[in-house]
Amino acid sequence: MTLETHRVPPQSGAGLPPDSVEHFRAQLRGPLLRPGDADYEQACQLYNAMIHKRPAMVARCADVADVIASVNFAREQGLALAVRGGGHSGAGLGLVDDGLVIDLSHLRDVRVDPEARTVRVAGGCVWGDVDHATHAFGLAVPSGIISTTGVGGLTLGGGTGHLTRRFGLTIDNLLAVDVVLADGRLVTASAERHTDLFWAVRGGGGNFGVVTSFLFRAHPVGIVVGGPTLWPLDRAAEVMRWYREFLPAAPEDLNGFFAFMTVPPAPPFPESLHLQKMCGVVWCYTGAPARADALFAPVKALKPALHGVQPMPYPMLQAAFDGLYPPGLQWYWRADFVRELSDEAIARHVEFAERLPTMHSTMHLYPVDGAAHRVGPHDTAFRFRDARWSQVMVGVDPSPERAADITAWAKDYWDAVHPYSAGGAYVNFMMDEGQDRVRATYGDNYARLLAVKNRYDPTNLFSVNQNIQPDPVPPPHVAH
Structure with missing residues (x-):
């Protein structure tokens, strides 16, 4: 057709x-x-x-x-x-x-091949479905940090999370996809078939078709050592300066994303910390448990107010934030990739951390190094392989009455720190921010994405996304 x-x-x-x-x-x-x-x-x-x-x-x-x-x-x-x-x-x-x-929410099948260490996942699954199926075999697929996140959206945008430094982005563990194209054909894209399409879906979002099935490579991950370490907010600049040096030099089996947060008034947090604004790192260590104490010794040396790190099943860490961020909250996101955390940038971060507008509002710095850096910037559509962090600030609250406040805080925060960024953002953290932002996110990969879009979806049927807009087509000539 x-x-x-x-x-x-x-x-x-x-x-x-x-x-x-x-x-x-x-x-x-x-x-x-x-x-x-x-x-x-x-x-x-x-x-x-x-x-x-x-x-x-x-x-x-x-x-x-x-x-x-x-x-x-x-x-x-x-x-x-x-x-x-x-x-x-x-x-x-x-x-x-x-x-x-x-x-696609009724397409929820997950099939694990423990010998080949592969996982076939239907397009409507969430990551909790995958974690449940793979954990039975002591395996995991690199994904995000919340188990209710959809597999399709996170994967097609790139996929950063607890296992990034050890095993790369989610797309670095993607082996094949089944895609329904704009003309109604079902094709399989992989390193051997429809290679241009396979390149594009690894970071190019939902621009090219409906992915009905993903085939992933899985890795041995069972019990991890993970959880939060928290410090008072007045130590945030000190902790951020330490973190920017410590984590990139740490073994790749240690992942930790930095966060500003207001401590929820609920277990497992002690009552003495409830509703305090704090800074912290949420850790995930996948190495030998016997090495954990030595690895976390420099963390404890900073005398945190809480060191809630302990052995746990990987799915438990993945689901740790599900209760705090259920569906139905008000959200406003802004994001950037970051190559360097300068002292000037840290000062601006601290300024806005002190103004966290609601208990759910936060800022995260997700590491994008380690194994993710061993894939070239043009090997997949995901361009910012040289970034150190994917930075996102989100205003969040249950009440629609706070929507304007959380939006203004997130926008002002982004305006303040954007000059210190790499210029583009992780597409999964972007709102409707216009074509210039989409182009900045893909940089010199945009031209190739456009060529793939023109080939597989020239009419832009799949346009409700961070859109790769096809070349203009003149109207057909009409004889008079």
């Missing part, structure tokens, strides 16, 4: 002829939800409750055939199309107003 390259603005799904909608519904094994249906409102709820969208219809796909039918229907009817996996997108990119949502 050849795609017509003339692009027209998507039409509203609300005005579609009823017979075409019913014909589409009859092709699906999963339900097609429309406004007024019993499950429609639940299907429109996002992890970020600050964002509200009203799709004309939501196709809850039961299998790959449903995905193919949905892609074909959206293309043929000229509908705006969004793809929803775990629904964690900070920018709310899993929904679209007046269009069609391909909801």
